[in-house]
Amino acid sequence: MTQPAFPLDLLPQAPAARLAYFKACTIAHPRLQEADQALREAISEPTGALLVFFYGPTGVGKTTVLQRRCQQIMDERRAEMEHDPGWMPMVGMEAIAPERGDFNWRDYYMDALRAFDEPLIHRKISNPEPPPARGSPAQYIPRRIDSRSVLRVALESAIRQRRPLAFLIDEAQHLAKISGGRKLQNQLDCVKSLAIRTQTVHVLAGTYDLLILRQLSGQLSRRTRQIHFARYRADVVEDVRDFKNVLWNFQIRLPLPSEPNLLRHWGFCYERSLGCVGLLKEWLTRALATGLAQQTPQITLRHLEQQALSLADCQTIATEMLEGEAILAEADGTRKRLRTLLAFADAPATGARTAAAAETSPTTFPPHPHTTRVGERSPTRDPVGVGRSTPAEPIL
Numbered sequence: 392m393t394q395p396a397f398p399l400d401l402l403p404q405a406p407a408a409r410l411a412y413f414k415a416c417t418i419a420h421p422r423l424q425e426a427d428q429a430l431r432e433a434i435s436e437p438t439g440a441l442l443v444f445f446y447g448p449t450g451v452g453k454t455t456v457l458q459r460r461c462q463q464i465m466d467e468r469r470a471e472m473e474h475d476p477g478w479m480p481m482v483g484m485e486a487i488a489p490e491r492g493d494f495n496w497r498d499y500y501m502d503a504l505r506a507f508d509e510p511l512i513h514r515k516i517s518n519p520e521p522p523p524a525r526g527s528p529a530q531y532i533p534r535r536i537d538s539r540s541v542l543r544v545a546l547e548s549a550i551r552q553r554r555p556l557a558f559l560i561d562e563a564q565h566l567a568k569i570s571g572g573r574k575l576q577n578q579l580d581c582v583k584s585l586a587i588r589t590q591t592v593h594v595l596a597g598t599y600d601l602l603i604l605r606q607l608s609g610q611l612s613r614r615t616r617q618i619h620f621a622r623y624r625a626d627v628v629e630d631v632r633d634f635k636n637v638l639w640n641f642q643i644r645l646p647l648p649s650e651p652n653l654l655r656h657w658g659f660c661y662e663r664s665l666g667c668v669g670l671l672k673e674w675l676t677r678a679l680a681t682g683l684a685q686q687t688p689q690i691t692l693r694h695l696e697q698q699a700l701s702l703a704d705c706q707t708i709a710t711e712m713l714e715g716e717a718i719l720a721e722a723d724g725t726r727k728r729l730r731t732l733l734a735f736a737d738a739p740a741t742g743a744r745t746a747a748a749a750e751t752s753p754t755t756f757p758p759h760p761h762t763t764r765v766g767e768r769s770p771t772r773d774p775v776g777v778g779r780s781t782p783a784e785p786i787l
Contacts, residue, residue: 409679442614443593446617449708450664497542503549563595586614681697
């Protein structure tokens with residue numbers, strides 16, 4: 392048994408307090424640290440890539456990384472926030488899936504304005520023209536317009552005024568929920584235009600369903616940066632070691648009188664969490680709640696089996712996960728096809744000679760064709776002046 396990593400004065404407290412403590416626990420494992428560092432660099436040094444795709448399997452911990460990045464930036468910039476109370480270094484929201492039909496941009500703009508603590512969202516008006524002079528027959532009456540264009544302008548204004556380092560959109564795969572495939576690029580163009588007009592990094596976080604928005608056009612590809620938050624794989628020795636370490640760290644943080652031996656069942660824990668730390672954490676939280684309700688001294692295998700995802704659910708998640716990983720895997724011949732498109736050196740040449748032979752062989756020219764008859768003098772200039780071989784004939 393090891394020394395527990397939770398405060399010992401937590402044991403006498405109510406089960407709700409102990410459960411809340413474990414829910415707030417975050418393990419800084421290698422996959423999370425790599426994703427967090429990549430996201431940090433994408434936000435601090437965008438280098439023209441104002442759109443960041445942050446994707447991975449469901450339950451891998453993407454939301455945890457977003458929250459961690461927000462909290463760290465808030466802590467680092469606290470002095471600047473106190474000096475400028477109107478500044479918001481990080482702003483985030485969740486893209487809500489439509490109840491039916493297409494993605495609702497009006498609701499998106501409303502939720503984004505709420506994330507900025509924008510007042511009187513339902514009373515936004517269109518940008519008015521200068522009112523007419525007093526006494527003129529025409530009189531300007533401002534009108535409230537609940538249209539997407541008005542809300543979009545209000546959101547652009549809020550971003551410029553609050554000047555966040557990044558705008559985070561969780562569950563961004565819902566942007567792709569539209570009825571017509573031809574509108575798919577328009578969805579991402581809206582986010583791209585917001586990012587460009589406000590010069591603010593927009594982070595789109597979601598599952599592998601987000602990959603459908605990845606490469607809709609060359610212009611979008613040029614302005615995007617991609618971060619893959621992968622699961623731990625059972626066929627990689629280092630991944631198995633890191634997963635066991637994560638499991639052990641959760642084990643010593645369970646606020647129970649007796650520490651359970653979860654490492655003994657690490658294979659079962661991996662199977663039902665599919666190598667995703669987020670799924671593992673949620674599973675252990677449910678098992679802890681069951682144990683606290685039953686007032687047992689520790690979590691047992693029976694608790695884990697009761698709260699584990701069903702085999703059918705795990706198979707569905709695994710199928711989606713493998714399909715996403717297959718899309719990301721570079722297929723054999725992809726580089727060759729690219730070089731062929733570019734007519735690059737090692738691509739097959741269209742003529743008789745290969746490109747490699749063209750690079751190594753000297754440049755030669757075909758012989759000059761004969762255009763005169765046999766015995767006929769070629770049309771060349773005779774030498775004149777000092778360089779002549781015979782004296783010149785006198786002119787009569």
